[in-house]
Amino acid sequence: MKLAVAALLSFTVSAPALAAGQLPRTVVPVLYDITVRPDAQKLTFSGEETVTVDVKTPTRTIVLNAADLAITRATLDGRPIRYALDNEAQTLTLTLPQAVKAGRHTVGFAWTGTINRAASGLFAIDYTNTDGSQARMLATQFEAPDARRFAPMWDEPAFKAKFRLSSTAPAGQTAYSNMPATITQAADGSKLYKFGETPVMSSYLLFLGMGDVERKTARADGVEIGIISRKGVVDQGDYALGAASKLLPYFNNYFGQRYPLPKMDMIAGPGSSQFFGAMENWGAIFYFESELLFDPKIATESNRQRIHTVVAHEMAHQWFGDLVTMAWWDDLWLNEGFASWMENKASADLNPAWKAREAEVVGARESAMAIDATSATHPIIRKVETVDQIGEAFDSITYLKGQSVIGMLEATLGEAPFREGIRRYMAKYKYGNTVTDQLWAELSAASGQPIATIAKDFTLQGGVPLVTLTGTRCEGGATVATLTQGRFGLDAASKTPQTWHVPIRLATIDGGEARATVFGATATPVKVPGCGTLVLNHGKGSYTRVMYDEAGHAAIVRDFNKMALDDRLGTLGDDFALAAGGYQDLSRWFAVMAQVGANADPLEWGTVAGKLGTLERLYRGTPLEASLRQRSAAVLKPVLARIGLDAKPGESALISNLREQLIGQLGGDGDADVAARARTYVAALRTDPGAIPAAIRAPILATYASNATAAEWDQLLALTKAERSPVAKNRYVTLLGYADDPAIAARALELLKTDTFTPPQRAALLRSIAGTHPDLAFDWAVANRTLVDSFLEESTRSGFIVGLGAGSSDPAMPGKITAFADQYLPAGSRGGATRAISQIGVRKGTATQLQPAVTRWLGK
Numbered sequence: 001m002k003l004a005v006a007a008l009l010s011f012t013v014s015a016p017a018l019a020a021g022q023l024p025r026t027v028v029p030v031l032y033d034i035t036v037r038p039d040a041q042k043l044t045f046s047g048e049e050t051v052t053v054d055v056k057t058p059t060r061t062i063v064l065n066a067a068d069l070a071i072t073r074a075t076l077d078g079r080p081i082r083y084a085l086d087n088e089a090q091t092l093t094l095t096l097p098q099a100v101k102a103g104r105h106t107v108g109f110a111w112t113g114t115i116n117r118a119a120s121g122l123f124a125i126d127y128t129n130t131d132g133s134q135a136r137m138l139a140t141q142f143e144a145p146d147a148r149r150f151a152p153m154w155d156e157p158a159f160k161a162k163f164r165l166s167s168t169a170p171a172g173q174t175a176y177s178n179m180p181a182t183i184t185q186a187a188d189g190s191k192l193y194k195f196g197e198t199p200v201m202s203s204y205l206l207f208l209g210m211g212d213v214e215r216k217t218a219r220a221d222g223v224e225i226g227i228i229s230r231k232g233v234v235d236q237g238d239y240a241l242g243a244a245s246k247l248l249p250y251f252n253n254y255f256g257q258r259y260p261l262p263k264m265d266m267i268a269g270p271g272s273s274q275f276f277g278a279m280e281n282w283g284a285i286f287y288f289e290s291e292l293l294f295d296p297k298i299a300t301e302s303n304r305q306r307i308h309t310v311v312a313h314e315m316a317h318q319w320f321g322d323l324v325t326m327a328w329w330d331d332l333w334l335n336e337g338f339a340s341w342m343e344n345k346a347s348a349d350l351n352p353a354w355k356a357r358e359a360e361v362v363g364a365r366e367s368a369m370a371i372d373a374t375s376a377t378h379p380i381i382r383k384v385e386t387v388d389q390i391g392e393a394f395d396s397i398t399y400l401k402g403q404s405v406i407g408m409l410e411a412t413l414g415e416a417p418f419r420e421g422i423r424r425y426m427a428k429y430k431y432g433n434t435v436t437d438q439l440w441a442e443l444s445a446a447s448g449q450p451i452a453t454i455a456k457d458f459t460l461q462g463g464v465p466l467v468t469l470t471g472t473r474c475e476g477g478a479t480v481a482t483l484t485q486g487r488f489g490l491d492a493a494s495k496t497p498q499t500w501h502v503p504i505r506l507a508t509i510d511g512g513e514a515r516a517t518v519f520g521a522t523a524t525p526v527k528v529p530g531c532g533t534l535v536l537n538h539g540k541g542s543y544t545r546v547m548y549d550e551a552g553h554a555a556i557v558r559d560f561n562k563m564a565l566d567d568r569l570g571t572l573g574d575d576f577a578l579a580a581g582g583y584q585d586l587s588r589w590f591a592v593m594a595q596v597g598a599n600a601d602p603l604e605w606g607t608v609a610g611k612l613g614t615l616e617r618l619y620r621g622t623p624l625e626a627s628l629r630q631r632s633a634a635v636l637k638p639v640l641a642r643i644g645l646d647a648k649p650g651e652s653a654l655i656s657n658l659r660e661q662l663i664g665q666l667g668g669d670g671d672a673d674v675a676a677r678a679r680t681y682v683a684a685l686r687t688d689p690g691a692i693p694a695a696i697r698a699p700i701l702a703t704y705a706s707n708a709t710a711a712e713w714d715q716l717l718a719l720t721k722a723e724r725s726p727v728a729k730n731r732y733v734t735l736l737g738y739a740d741d742p743a744i745a746a747r748a749l750e751l752l753k754t755d756t757f758t759p760p761q762r763a764a765l766l767r768s769i770a771g772t773h774p775d776l777a778f779d780w781a782v783a784n785r786t787l788v789d790s791f792l793e794e795s796t797r798s799g800f801i802v803g804l805g806a807g808s809s810d811p812a813m814p815g816k817i818t819a820f821a822d823q824y825l826p827a828g829s830r831g832g833a834t835r836a837i838s839q840i841g842v843r844k845g846t847a848t849q850l851q852p853a854v855t856r857w858l859g860k
Helices: 234-255 301-317 333-350 356-362 364-372 387-392 396-413 415-429 436-447 451-459 550-558 565-580 587-593 602-618 624-643 653-668 672-684 694-706 710-722 726-735 742-751 759-772 774-783 785-790 794-807 813-824 831-859
Strands: 027-039 044-055 059-065 069-076 082-086 091-100 103-114 121-128 134-141 162-169 174-177 181-185 191-195 208-211 213-220 223-230 263-269 284-288 324-326 432-434 464-475 478-488 501-508 513-519 524-529 534-536 545-548
Touching: 027 059, 069 082, 069 091, 103 121, 121 726, 134 263, 134 284, 162 174, 162 208, 174 181, 174 191, 174 213, 213 234, 223 234, 234 263, 234 301, 234 333, 234 415, 263 301, 284 301, 301 333, 301 653, 301 694, 324 333, 324 415, 333 356, 333 396, 333 436, 356 364, 356 396, 356 565, 356 602, 364 396, 364 565, 387 794, 387 831, 396 415, 396 436, 396 451, 396 501, 415 432, 415 436, 432 436, 436 451, 451 501, 464 501, 464 534, 464 550, 478 501, 478 513, 478 534, 501 524, 513 524, 534 550, 545 550, 545 565, 550 587, 565 587, 565 602, 565 831, 587 602, 587 831, 602 624, 602 653, 602 831, 624 653, 624 831, 653 672, 653 694, 672 694, 672 710, 694 710, 694 726, 710 726, 710 742, 726 759, 742 759, 742 774, 759 774, 759 785, 759 794, 774 785, 774 794, 774 813, 785 794, 794 813, 794 831, 813 831
Parallel strands: 027 162, 223 263, 263 284, 324 432, 464 545
Antiparallel strands: 027 044, 044 103, 059 091, 069 103, 082 091, 121 134, 134 208, 162 191, 174 208, 181 191, 213 223, 464 478, 478 524, 501 513, 501 534
16 A cells, blocks of 8 residues: 655655764865876875865864875965874864855865875785786775875765866876876876866765776767776776676666766776775776686686676666765665665676576575674664774675665565666765665655665664564465564574564465565464465565474475575575574474475575585584585585586586585585596696686685695695786685695795785785684784784774684684784774674584584484
C-alpha cells in the first residue's frame, strides 16, 4: 500500500553540526588558482596559489588546512599577513591586523613541500622500464585528508570550490589532471601545463600526475575516455577502455545526469598502496596497474573481472561522491557503499554470465556480516572527529554492509522506484553536499513508501538481525508459519538485544511468494500461497541471517537443489555462521554441504571450499589441522579433477575462477600433486617467462611460495629482483612472505631492513608475512616500529602494526596489542586495535564452539 508522499516527508533534513576538528564556516573558498613546480629527482616541490574566498561574517582569523608544508608567504588581498602552522591539528591560521569585511577577497600563499615515497599527497612511484632503465612517475592521492599536503586548502568535503591548476613538467615528461590543458613550451624543453577550470568539487578530488607516459583514447556518449600508462603497456588498457565505454552510457542513463566533464582519463600507476587500489579523482581516475591493465601473459580470469568491477566502482563515484558529495566523513557510505553496490549492479547487467548478483550473497554480504557480528562493529553512519578516524572509516562496514543495505532497499522499494529516487537525488543535489536523510527523502518521495524507518535501523546502529522461522504448516492451500526476531552475533558483546524493521521475502519451492516486515519481540505470522518447503529471505535480498526450526531445516536439506542459486548460496553462508555463533550445530551445515553435487554451480563449490578453508585456519597448529587438510582434499580434489588443471577453450569464467581457488587452496595446504606441478612450472620460468599458463599463474606461484624450501625461496627472490613488470614484481614481493617455514619468514623480514624494495613493497611484504606468521610479524614490527612507520602511509599507521597480530592464536597477543596501543596510539585512533583483538576473540570462541561437530565429521 502506498502512503501519501506528504506524510512520508514529514521528517526534517538539516545540516550536520560541526564535529570536533572541523574548520569554521566563516570563510569559504570559491576558486583556487594553484601553480606547482615539482622536482621529481630531489623529491621536493614548490607552489604558489591565490584563493578567492567568500567571507561570510567579519573576522580577524582565517583557518584552513596545511600539513608537511613550509609556508614562505601569506597574503590577504595582496598584503602580507601573519600566519601560524599547527602541525598536530594540520591547520594554518591567518591572523589579520583588523577584521576583514564580509564579501569576496583573495588569500595568497607560497610554500615548499616534499614528494613522498608512499601514496599520500604528491608522491613518487619508482619502476623499471621494459628496457631495464629506471623511471619515476608522480601522482597525487588526496582522499581523505591529504590535499593539505599539496597546497594550503579548506580540505574538507563540504568546502566545494573550483580549481585552476598549473604545473611545470621537464622535457620528455607529460602532466595530466582533472581537466584538459593548454601547454606552453620553454626554450629548455620544459613545459607549463595550464589545466582548465574544474566544476565545483571537494579538495580531495583534485589530481596531478606526471611522467614518461602514453595515452590511448576512445569516445563514448560524447566523452573522451583515456588510458594513461607508462610507455610500452598502454595496450593492456584496452579491456578497461572497452568496459568504460559501455559503463559510461549505462551510468548516464541510470543516474539521469550526464557525465559533466569533457574527458575521463584512467591513469595506471606502477606501484601499490596499503590504503587503496584506485581513486575517483573527477575526470582523472587513478588506479594502480593491477586494477586497470590486463596483461594476458600473466593475468587470470578473476583479474579481468576485478578490473571491470573496480572500473565500475570508480566510474560510479563520478556521480556518487564527485557530483554529489557527503557533507562530512560520517556519511562516507554515501560514496563507498553506493559505488560498491553500483559496481556489482553494473557488472551483473553488462556481464550476466558472471552471476554477480548471486556471487554477492557469499561475497559482500558474508564479508560485511563477519565484522558486523562482532564487538568491533559500528554503525554505517559513524561519528568521525580525528584524521585517524577518517582513515578507519574506509572499512567493510562502510563499503560492504553499505552495499548490502542498499541492495535490500532496492529490493524493498522495487528497481524502478529506487532508480527514480536516485535520479531525483542527483538532480536536486548535483554539485552539492548531502547527509543521508536527504537520500531517504528522495527515495520515499519517488516510491511512496516510508523507507526511512527501515533504512535508519540499518544505518544508525551496528549489528546483524536474526529472523527465525517456526511452526511451518499447510492450511487451506497456503503455507503458514511464524517469524521472530533476534540479533545474530559471534561474541557476547554482539548479542546484546537489538531490534530492526527487517523487510523479508518468503517463497515456497513451488513458487508461492509473500513479503513481511519483522520487528521487535512480537511474533510475526506469515502466509504464503501454496503448500511446500518454505524458503526464508528468498533471493537473499535482506541484510539478515535466517534460521529454521528442525522441520523447516530438514525440508531445506531435502529440497536444497530445487532452490534458486542465490538461496542455496545464502543457506550455505547462514548455516555455517549460525553454527559459529552457537545458534545451531555445524551438522546442519555439513548436511547442506552434502547436497552440493558433482555438477553443482561453480559458485556453490567455491563457497564450500571457502568454508572448509575457514575450518582449516581455525585449527591451524592444533591436532585437527592435518585431518582437516586430508578431509578437505578428499572433498575438493575430485572437483578439481572434473574441471581439470588446465583451462579449456570456451569454458565459463566461473569455472576458471573455481580452478584458481581450488589450486590455491589445495596447494596452500601442501597437496603433493599440486605442489609438484607448481615446482615443475616455476623451474621452467628460468628459460621461459611464459611457462605458467596465465589462467593458473597466480595460484601456481602461491603454491610454490607456500611450500618453498630455503633454496626455492632463493629462486623466488631471484625472480623477484629480475622482474621488470611492476605488477608481476609487486606480486612476487608479496609471495616472498607466503612460506610456511618460519625460518624463511625470518629471512623475508630481514629484507625489510634493506633498500631492496620500495616503501610500498616493504609494507606489502610485512603484511604478507603476517598472513602465515602473525606473531613473528607483529613482534618484529613492534621491535622495529620506527622503520615500519617510515614505509607506511600516514592514514594507515594507527591500524597497520596492530592489524599484523589479528591472525594470532597466542593467548598473549591481545595483551600485546593493547600494550602497543596504550603506548603509541591516541585514544581516538584505536579502532584497528579493537578490531584485531575482536577477531582474535571471535576466532578462539568459534574454534571452541565448532570443535565437537568438526571432530564428529572427521570421524565419519
